[in-house]
Amino acid sequence: MQLFRWTAALCLLGTLGLAQAEQKADPNLARDLAATCTGCHGSDGRAVPGAGFEALAGVDKAQLMQKLRDFRSGARPATIMHQISRGYTEAQLELIAAYFAARK
Template sequence: MSLVHILALVGVVGAAAPAVAQTAAPQPLPTPLIAQACRGCHGQAGLGMEGTPAIVGMDPATFQRLWGEFRANQRPATIMNRIARGYSDQEVATLAAYFAVRQ
């Protein structure tokens, strides 16, 4: 095998490496992006609006418990029970931590 062939092979393998790295498992969305979805019902700052409670400053365990109740249809809701099913447990924990420290 000539030097040209070896260099060409190294170039092809090297070019494929970024593509392989990009096919890794998807990562959860950054917290601010995830939290933006809550603004439509809970307000820009999460302080609640007519018909929806404030979520800022909520204890993370309470946040996650309530989320689980919505997800399991154990808590009355107009749309939150459907929204709750669209988030992973990790994303819910991230939201709970994010809103817990907001005032």
């Protein structure tokens, strides 16, 4: 039984390591993650003026991260962003924020 536990633990750690390696290896990961934001925040983070959504393109990464953390914690009121922000890891949110910050 003890051997089974160790084997299962090692398999789990190996799987997590592979998932992280794949995440770092994908050069399009940030763009792909950010694509989920375009439905509301516009193509490449360029929101349609007057549509009621903030533009994300060119906003400082630290500022975007603070907003995302505030949505996640509930400190910032939202209709849906509190749920969306909880669906990503901290590392994924960092990628998304960096992607939009790089858009000018």
